[in-house]
Amino acid sequence: MLCEMIKARIASDRLWSLQRQGRIGTIAPINGQEATTVGASWALDPTHDWVLPQYREPMALGRYGPEVLNRFAAWAIGHPAGGHIPEPIKVFPPQISLATQILHAVGLAWSQKLQQQPGCTLVFFGDGSTSEGDFYEAGNLAGVLQVPVIFLCQNNQWAISTPTNRQTASAGFAAKAEAFGIPGVTVDGMDPLAVLEVVAAARERALAGNGATLIEAVNYRLAAHTTADDPTRYVPAAELAAAQERDPLELFRRQLEDRGIWDRSTQADAERAGERAIDDAWNWASHLPLQQADLFDHVFAKPTTRQQAQRHGLDAFLKGAQ
């Protein structure tokens, strides 16, 4: 897990600098949320369990194979192939419209239940997303249908610049589970083992036919919201410094060192592997072929007559402009 967390941090930092070089568009770093994402994914069975990310998690889903990072790099560049995570990887493309994916997860878990599949669905969303109607509709529906879904709220304390006390007056986000008639659990999101444990328990409940669980993983957004954000305008410096003291990569590394299963050389190996993973992903993504008329692909299974005419029109125009 620590290797994967290091890999995610390196990918996040690399994508940040690629954006600063003007080589990719806006990107949302994952710094501070690696333990939650990796710990949760480690509790899942990639053959049977679905993961629905928001837009940070894909860089920490190595549990589901290196292709997820490849596709995320393509997504970051703005290549259409970035949204296509091929079969049989059970990961959805990044979601930009916050909280909508929570309802998709309920539907997907419902399909698993109806088809008696031996798996569950885990969906990531943030503290801000819990203010959306879709969060409440999804929690309510999951409670009624008793579907095998795990709601994982990444409480990183900030929805861009909005702190959690402007999102809710509840005593935490897990408390909202009570209204759905499902269990709610709060866990230290800076500790991957703690997250692994609660997600594993939720998965066991789901697979036993006992329905949904809401987990609030309390972590901290150590970087900006995105490359377009300046958190120094609103994050108190002392609060950030305190959170940096609890950097999940450092905490977990020290824990493993204390147990004598991690040292300078394993750290160096993990860092090299991380660099290689994002190198490979970037290399793959930046060499994908692309035609401008590809923008018409995959709207429908078969394009309409109108779309075909528009495609030919664009093609002809672009050729004429050359």
Added chain:
Amino acid sequence: MSVDPGRDETTMTMVAAINQTLADEMQRDERVMVFGQDVALSGGVFRATDGLLDRFGADRVVDMPLAEAAIVGAAAGLAAGGMIPVPEIQFLGFSYQAMHQLAGQVARFRYRSQGRFSMGITIRAPFGGGVRTPELHSDSLEGQLCNIAGLKIVTPATAADAKGLLTEAIRDPDPVVFLEPLRGYRGIKGPVPSGDYRVPFGQARWAAPGDDLTIIAWSYQVEVATRVARRFAEQGISVGVLDLRTLVPLDVASIVQAVERTGRVVVVEESAPTSGYAAEIIATINEHAFFSLEAPPVRVSGFDTPYPVGMLEDSYVPDVRRVEAAVSALLRASA
């Protein structure tokens, strides 16, 4: 009049045709499931899903919590998971509460995932005016829906088409919004072919042939236009009615043929005119058949107001008198 010569036919209402088609498709493919508000125990507020719960059970015919976004959003997940969801939105006007799932998610999942996730979903929704409903029950939002790339918008006007187009919709791998006219559920009755009957999308139908002028319409307004055509036929004036059947995909070729044949066009819609679908039809005519026109095309629409209360709706929804007046005026202007 026979719909499909050589087939057995039964005369039934549009709602009966819809009910029978849902049952047929559920029987054919066990992945097909129906869910929405009040669709199971009560059989739907219009009884479109009557009897399905008894026949197919509570796993496949499901009463949902009262939340439109949940209905549409869950459908997206079900489709991704291999089911064939046929959710119902109780009245189209309430789809505003699901629009972020419909426009922002369902319509673009195939595109976003570059073909990985098909959204083979048929969202059924009654719409249109004329039955004195409270606010938002009668809104015609098809113009707004047609502006969302990735959705197919289907608007049957006959009982036979309700069956043929609904069958096609459920078997289509892409999301279809299937719009059912409130007034037509029991007000429209006709022969319906038995057996496996499909009507392909994007093929308009001549509801009445004509040489002097074409009324282009969809859904319940085809019925209105046909009555208008009959009245002109009594005066020896040949008014044709082109029923578009599906708005997306649009049968541009038939529209062009209609203009070439008659030179005069009246387009009828029940929504507000500004940015409505009639505007799209007329723009299409201008692009493809401008020089076949004898006179500028005319539209008969609602007005740029919200759909009004019951005592005012007869003045808002196009009816025989307004469509007839528009046809007469256009004939006079181009005589």
